[in-house]
Amino acid sequence: MSTKPTTEELEGRATQLRFDFDIKTEDEVALAIGVTPSTLTVWRSKGEGPAYVKLGKAVFYRPSDVQEWISRCRVTPGASQPDEPANDNAPDSVATVGVDYAKDAA
Incomplete structure (x- = not known):
């Protein structure tokens, strides 16, 4: 039995499983891009933000x-339009995205 x-x-x-499939939690991604986990939740409900996986x-x-x-x-500085359609909810600065995912997984 x-x-x-x-x-x-x-x-x-x-x-x-997270290690085998190289997937990150909501908290890890929120920290990496400088938003709160609840912001990611709102973005998902609006069909915005990064693609995600549900298990x-x-x-x-x-x-x-x-x-x-x-x-x-x-966005290219001085350009009248973003290079591609931008998400209005993108972080103000992507400098915070330099988190080393490999280091975090260790």
């Missing part, structure tokens, strides 16, 4: 999707 996994076992599996009820972000979103927010 199988027993129900403990909370520690489930957390260990979740951590391993059950949990929300995760792939670093490549966050980088792509940042690229779409690029």
Whole structure:
């Protein structure tokens, strides 16, 4: 007869999955781009912000999707229009995005 996994076992599996698939939590991404996790929640409800992955009820972000979103927010100084359609909810400065995801995963 199988027993129900403990909370520690489930957390260990979740951590391993995040590492195996290189996905980041909402808190990690919010910190990296300089917004609150609740801002990411609002953006998702409006269809804005970076693409995300849902596993059950949990929300995760792939670093490549966050980088792509940042690229779409690029504005060339002096240009009358953004280089590409920008997200109005982009961070004021992308300088905070220099978080080393590889270092954080270690």
